[in-house]
Amino acid sequence: MTPAESRERFAAARVATLATVGSSGAAHLVPVTFAVEGDTVWSAVDGKPKRATWLVRHENIRARPAVSLLVQHWDEDWSRLWWVRADGLARVTADPSIVEHVVSLLRRRYDQYATVGVGGPVIEVAVHTWRGWSA
Amino acid sequence: MTPAESRERFAAARVATLATVGSSGAAHLVPVTFAVEGDTVWSAVDGKPKRATWLVRHENIRARPAVSLLVQHWDEDWSRLWWVRADGLARVTADPSIVEHVVSLLRRRYDQYATVGVGGPVIEVAVHTWRGWSA
Numbered sequence: 001m002t003p004a005e006s007r008e009r010f011a012a013a014r015v016a017t018l019a020t021v022g023s024s025g026a027a028h029l030v031p032v033t034f035a036v037e038g039d040t041v042w043s044a045v046d047g048k049p050k051r052a053t054w055l056v057r058h059e060n061i062r063a064r065p066a067v068s069l070l071v072q073h074w075d076e077d078w079s080r081l082w083w084v085r086a087d088g089l090a091r092v093t094a095d096p097s098i099v100e101h102v103v104s105l106l107r108r109r110y111d112q113y114a115t116v117g118v119g120g121p122v123i124e125v126a127v128h129t130w131r132g133w134s135a
Numbered sequence: 136m137t138p139a140e141s142r143e144r145f146a147a148a149r150v151a152t153l154a155t156v157g158s159s160g161a162a163h164l165v166p167v168t169f170a171v172e173g174d175t176v177w178s179a180v181d182g183k184p185k186r187a188t189w190l191v192r193h194e195n196i197r198a199r200p201a202v203s204l205l206v207q208h209w210d211e212d213w214s215r216l217w218w219v220r221a222d223g224l225a226r227v228t229a230d231p232s233i234v235e236h237v238v239s240l241l242r243r244r245y246d247q248y249a250t251v252g253v254g255g256p257v258i259e260v261a262v263h264t265w266r267g268w269s270a
Contacts, residue, residue: 031209
């Protein structure tokens with residue numbers, strides 16, 4: 001799968017797994033909704049943030065900006081399996097104009113945000129490598 | 136969700152995301168099939184291993200045994216979302232009796248291994264924390 005195809009499949013997916021790395025050196029995983037613009041992956045904070053979890057993620061990124069995102073398609077027919085991994089550098093921002101932009105992108109992608117709250121701070125991942133595999 | 140419920144949901148899932156950490160300090164993500172026995176999560180190498188990928192994973196574990204596994208359930212109805220994270224210490228082994236045991240567990244869980252090859256080395260994750268969330 002080419003990087004362009006990988007990005008396209010990633011961008012069309014509904015959920016990704018975000019991996020950050022903590023100060024202990026261990027990976028921290030969490031599912032995220034997201035929006036892709038070019039080589040940027042955006043995510044935000046859902047309505048009822050489980051504060052501890054989100055802080056871990058944000059704190060990890062502030063200390064170690066290298067992150068990885070995975071989108072995967074599971075199917076009992078293994079000839080239909082695929083996944084795309086996006087590796088990049090992340091930053092956390094609460095800049096109101098950026099948060100507003102990202103919330104608008106997310107509301108366009110997810111009807112659920114009509115009733116579920118969404119806000120900042122947001123995570124911006126500048127992806128340097130799109131890598132995909134399909135069976 | 137209690138740790139016991141978390142483990143039960145994890146054990147019943149079909150695919151997990153495994154995160155290891157590389158020497159650069161960045162997380163490396165890959166989907167894996169698996170089997171759970173008590174607080175151990177086993178995974179192996181599928182028939183046509185993409186050698187580079189598998190070596191990265193194995194090399195990462197040998198250098199940094201702390202890993203994280205995530206199982207997640209996506210649903211457009213967000214009242215049905217859940218995920219379980221298993222954090223633990225991993226080791227890689229090619230011990231024939233262990234590999235045989237793990238392959239047998241995996242063949243019992245996945246009918247697909249009747250036609251898809253599966254073998255060692257295997258990854259053993261000794262889970263110290265089962266953490267689950269449901270909407």
